[in-house]
Amino acid sequence: SLGSITRSLLTEDHVPPQGVELQHYCSGLIDAGFSRVPKSDSLVEELPYRGSVQEHLRLLDISEKVIKELIKAPIIEKVASPTLLHPDLHKRNIFVSEEDPSCVTAIIDWQSTSIEPAFVYATETPDLAEDPAADVPILEELLSSAEDDASNTPATEETAVECPEKQAARKRHEKDNYGPNPKLLRPFRHCDASWRDSAAALRQELIELSQRWTELGLPGSCPYQPTLEELVEYAKQYEDFESAIFLKSALDADSDGWFPTKNWETAKKEHKTIFNQWMESIKESGSSEGHAKKLWPFDEV
16 A cells, blocks of 8 residues: 555664755756756757756756755754655646535645655645736736636636635645745756746745745855846846746646646637737736737747
8 A cells, every 4th residue: 555655664773864865866857957948059049048068067066055954944854754746736637526625535646645745745836726817916917817718608607616716725735734934845846847847936936035044044154156147137038937827827727838638629719819918918008018928928829
């Protein structure tokens, strides 16, 4: 059984001292990050928030220094116990009861199961508990407009039923997700896959940690100290990163861009509506239309 496997894997004979184990784990994350960075930049022009090869290498070097200091903190050590868990419990990997959607009846993709420090799982929010427009005002406005336009469509009734369930799932996730301040854990989230996630994603976590290093009870000073000029430029790049991510989730696509089959026709209509509203908002703000099109995560309509 899964329980007996867990007990077997986590006996004292199999687990080295926690501090040593955590150091090895973090070294592995950084090594994985370096291994995914290509030897040279792509010939295809990328938006600045994606980051150059040299920028990714620089950020990984910084991340290694930051994480070495971070794992010395007692608050991290307390939540670093090896834990066997399926880390990818998103909508596409679970089956639920037809009578009670809050009841999970089956889980797939067990190959995702792994043993990692317990805190690793605290940095992920399942997509069934995400708020696609949270903290992104322009997207909240776009989604609100799209919902108004679609108020007379057949999909509205189904959406109205789904919203309370999703809100309940999000509130439950927020309630259960207690422990160390999430900002302490976020640098671990992107350092092994910065090339996939973008330089802006990893850099922002380092910036926020640096700014609150003392407030979070960490000793000394953060190894990462960006200048004011750099912070201004990085803020623009992070805004682009957030826009690209949330434009995708606003259409209820998963992280790979897939839509549920039953929502395909509705998604196509929303795609066109939100794209037009996105471009209109860019015109009104005086920003570059070419830049806005590059941020749009799907083909133009």
